[in-house]
Amino acid sequence: MSVRLLGPLTVIRDGATVPLPASRKLRALFAYLALAPHAVGRSRLCELLWDVPNDPRGELRWCLSKLRGILDEPDRRRIETPGDTIALDLKGVSVDAIDIASAAAGGIETLDLQRLQALSGLFVGDFLDGLEIDRNPHFNGWLIAQRRRFRSWHAAILEHLVNKLPADADEMSAHLEKWVELAPFDGRAHVALLARLAQRGQIAACEEHLASAAKLFASEDLDFGPVREAWRTIRGERPAATLRARPAFVPAAPQASIVLPDSDVAASCKASLAIMPFVEEAAVGDPCGDLSRGGPSRGGLADGLTHDIITRLAKLRDFFVIARGSVFALSEKNIAPEDAGRRLNVDYVTTGTVRSQAGRVVVSVELVEVRTARIVWAETFERRPDDIFAILDDIGNSIVSSISAEIEMVERNRAMLKAPNSLNAWEAYHRGLWHMYRFTRTENGQARHFFDMALRLDPTFARAYAGLSFTHWQNAFQRWGDRDRESALAFEAAGQSLLVDDHNPAAHWAMGRALWLRGEQDGSLLELERAVDLSPNFALGHYALSFVHSQSGDPNAAIGSSDHSRHLSPFDPLLFGMLGARAMAHVRLGQFDEAAEWALKAAARPNAHAIILAIAAHCLALAGRIDDARTFAAAIRKTLPNYCADDFIATFRFEPDAAALFRQGAKRIGLG
Numbered sequence: 053m054s055v056r057l058l059g060p061l062t063v064i065r066d067g068a069t070v071p072l073p074a075s076r077k078l079r080a081l082f083a084y085l086a087l088a089p090h091a092v093g094r095s096r097l098c099e100l101l102w103d104v105p106n107d108p109r110g111e112l113r114w115c116l117s118k119l120r121g122i123l124d125e126p127d128r129r130r131i132e133t134p135g136d137t138i139a140l141d142l143k144g145v146s147v148d149a150i151d152i153a154s155a156a157a158g159g160i161e162t163l164d165l166q167r168l169q170a171l172s173g174l175f176v177g178d179f180l181d182g183l184e185i186d187r188n189p190h191f192n193g194w195l196i197a198q199r200r201r202f203r204s205w206h207a208a209i210l211e212h213l214v215n216k217l218p219a220d221a222d223e224m225s226a227h228l229e230k231w232v233e234l235a236p237f238d239g240r241a242h243v244a245l246l247a248r249l250a251q252r253g254q255i256a257a258c259e260e261h262l263a264s265a266a267k268l269f270a271s272e273d274l275d276f277g278p279v280r281e282a283w284r285t286i287r288g289e290r291p292a293a294t295l296r297a298r299p300a301f302v303p304a305a306p307q308a309s310i311v312l313p314d315s316d317v318a319a320s321c322k323a324s325l326a327i328m329p330f331v332e333e334a335a336v337g338d339p340c341g342d343l344s345r346g347g348p349s350r351g352g353l354a355d356g357l358t359h360d361i362i363t364r365l366a367k368l369r370d371f372f373v374i375a376r377g378s379v380f381a382l383s384e385k386n387i388a389p390e391d392a393g394r395r396l397n398v399d400y401v402t403t404g405t406v407r408s409q410a411g412r413v414v415v416s417v418e419l420v421e422v423r424t425a426r427i428v429w430a431e432t433f434e435r436r437p438d439d440i441f442a443i444l445d446d447i448g449n450s451i452v453s454s455i456s457a458e459i460e461m462v463e464r465n466r467a468m469l470k471a472p473n474s475l476n477a478w479e480a481y482h483r484g485l486w487h488m489y490r491f492t493r494t495e496n497g498q499a500r501h502f503f504d505m506a507l508r509l510d511p512t513f514a515r516a517y518a519g520l521s522f523t524h525w526q527n528a529f530q531r532w533g534d535r536d537r538e539s540a541l542a543f544e545a546a547g548q549s550l551l552v553d554d555h556n557p558a559a560h561w562a563m564g565r566a567l568w569l570r571g572e573q574d575g576s577l578l579e580l581e582r583a584v585d586l587s588p589n590f591a592l593g594h595y596a597l598s599f600v601h602s603q604s605g606d607p608n609a610a611i612g613s614s615d616h617s618r619h620l621s622p623f624d625p626l627l628f629g630m631l632g633a634r635a636m637a638h639v640r641l642g643q644f645d646e647a648a649e650w651a652l653k654a655a656a657r658p659n660a661h662a663i664i665l666a667i668a669a670h671c672l673a674l675a676g677r678i679d680d681a682r683t684f685a686a687a688i689r690k691t692l693p694n695y696c697a698d699d700f701i702a703t704f705r706f707e708p709d710a711a712a713l714f715r716q717g718a719k720r721i722g723l724g
Contacts, residue, residue: 053123054146057083058202059177063122070122076185077101078115082140083180084194086147091137100190148174149202156205160212160424168213172227175206201425204390207234207241208425214244224248237274238394243282250286258283272385274395322478323463324398325455326374327362329383330354330415333407354406355380357415357444361402364452367587369556370515371459374398393422400428400459404451413437415447419455421462429458452589453620460485475502477510484519489625491661493532499523517549518562525565529703530663539569557587561596568600571705576600591621595630602636604707610637628657632667639671640710648675655684662688666700673717681721697723 056062061079063070072079080101085092098108116131116138123130123140132139142150155163155171163171179199185191210231217224228245235241242265249258262283269276332354359376366373374396382392393401404417412434419429433450435443460482467475467482475483484502487495500523506516521542528538543566549559564579577600583593594617601610614634618627631654638647651671654664665684672681688695697718701711718724 053144055086055142055148056176057086057147057149058152058175058179059181061180061183072122073118075115075118076183077111078118079180079183080185080191080195081112081115082119083183084191085138085140086142087149087153087198088139091132091134091139093137095136097138100194101185101188149179152202152205152209156208156424156426159426160205160208163212165213165216168209168216171209172206172213175202175209178202200388200390203234204388204425207231207238207390207394208423210234211240211423219248219251235391235394236268237272237391239279239282239397242279243286246279246283247286255287258287272395322371323400323459324372324374324396325365325400325402325459326379326393326396326398327358327365327402328379328389328392330358330404330406333405352406353413353440353444354404357404357406357448360444360448361451361455364448364587364589365455367557368452368456368589369553369558369587370456372398390420390422390425393420398422400455402451402455408437411436413440413443413447415444415451417451417454419458428462429454449589449620453591456589457621457623472502472505475505477506477513477516480506480509481513481516481519484516484523488519488522488526489659491526491659493530496523496526496530496532512552514549514553514556514559517545517552518556518558521545521549521562521566525562525569528569530661531699531703535569539566542566542569555586557583557590557593560586561590561593564593564596564600568705573600573604573705577605589620591617591624592626594620595624595626595633598633598637599629602633602640603704603710607637607640610634625659628654628660628664631657632664635667635671636704636710639674639713640707644671644675647671648677648680652680662692662695663700663703666695666703669721669723670700670714670717673720674713678720681717685721685723695723 053066054064056064061072061083063072081097084097084100094109094112097112102108102111116133120129120131128141130141130145132141152171152174155167160168179202180195184195210227214224214227214231217227225248228241228248231238231241232245242261246258246261249255249261262280265279266276269279332352358379362373362376362379365371378396379392382395387395389401389403399422401420401422402417403420404415406413406415408414413436415433417429417431417433418427420426421428431450431454433447435447437443463478463482464486467479468486470479470483472483480502484499484506486499487502488499490496500520503516503520503523506513507520510516524538524542524545527533528535528542532538542562546559546562546566549556549562553559560579560583564576564583567573567576567579577597580593580597580600583590584597587593594613598610598613598617601607601613611634614630614637617624617630621627624630631650635647635651635654638644638650648668648671651668654660655668657664665688669681669684669688672678672684692699697715700714700718700723706714715724
């Protein structure tokens, strides 16, 4: 059996089309249940599909009875009714929409040509083509959201298909025309179509298309200049023109833009992001991912949260963030987020809703990669509205930190898949981060190499200087090189980062750590506090404050900063350090059992290095857990045979009382 949700709803069994009842609500129910990720409550389905009828549950039972006749098999019931919920069992059934959604979740960019062609062939029409239900805003809102999502996936599939097909493939023109139809304000689609027409010598058709596209862009106040420039380049390169309009990041104006096929873009090419205005709702969200139900309003808490997230992300200075005015202007024109992302030519789009539900505030967020239409991250935050502004501040912190971390992870992984000699500065920087977070001497050297490459390509890249400083800091801290020399190099690179961008929190973070290496604690704390003042969401700044305070500053402040850094970035590559700093702070407070528990959590992290294991060994020894402590001591001495308390104490900058405590623990396990 197979089910088609793209185009008119169709069920096929043994090669024959199964007749369906004429009821629109039955078809709507079938499609909704097919895409629901889990069982749906009967009350929810009644609310979704029936406009206050006399007997909604009776009508629901009638629809279910008809669906059983269509779907059930002699040895298998496909409609399940656990409790007061309903679910479809579609195992073994081919459903076009589910196949496409699964492919998008796995990454359209990873698919081969044959798979892309097969998926493209599934788009025989709009999602549930021709199915609307009068006076039913709940279902129609869900339907609109699904149609937008599938159109976005269709455009992404076509873009990647065009880039993988041979330039002379017969089906190329049809794919290009459909791509332009689905994404009329995507400059890359127009450039690719112009290149194809030019390749075939159809210059008059190019000029005609250019004129009509220019009028279209002008009608929406979008910048058509880059497409026009791309056409000049293509025409000048004939007959060598190809349709490969190389994707690249554009840190330009908050309007649609397109990179020329061989243009020299600013070397750093930061990733770009648009935060679309969150929608304020009163209704309960549905289980199929609908974010468009329930009477959106403007000017309330949702708009305030959107503005706050945009401002905080901009302060991180990690990537280019589209200004508030541009995203709100597109939203007021009722432009779908996926379409807005392509019009703005950004790499990522964030959408969300804010709603009140049974005495709770619920915020749902999605981060989508525009060129693949893949959901990179999605989360729902629920809080009781005791202090609504404090709640939204806390949720905003979590959203900003998660978006930053998720984008960094995607960019790191993408950079690792590219040939090293093809990297731009942004990609080289993220390749360096990937190696840096391995925390071995060899990988640290690789990280330094890629940070140097990034700086050769873009000498104004503040974050790359901060990364370079970190690699020298690691060499000094881990004793992988001469400590004095590496400390000086860490300080020099941090200084360059500050010269390039004094408002970048990472620059002050790098300087704060470098000053700690030099024994200048007061200056170190000032720089680190400046980092978190510039960006309160900068998790590494809070962690570094915890690290410094844990040794010779305020141990209670160290615990608070450690907790805050982990709250902001719960899956951070430096999580072992956040946990280890908290453990050392507990030792200074005489709380040895607590110190042991936090140290064990730090040592359990997969990238924890020998110094973290040493923190665990000393904390466990002080807590009287001698056997566990000796296990860690033995693990350390497998790689560092002569390791002892002097090495541990010299690594940090403990005040005398703390140093004495750690020496006491070391003596108990033979590290004295």
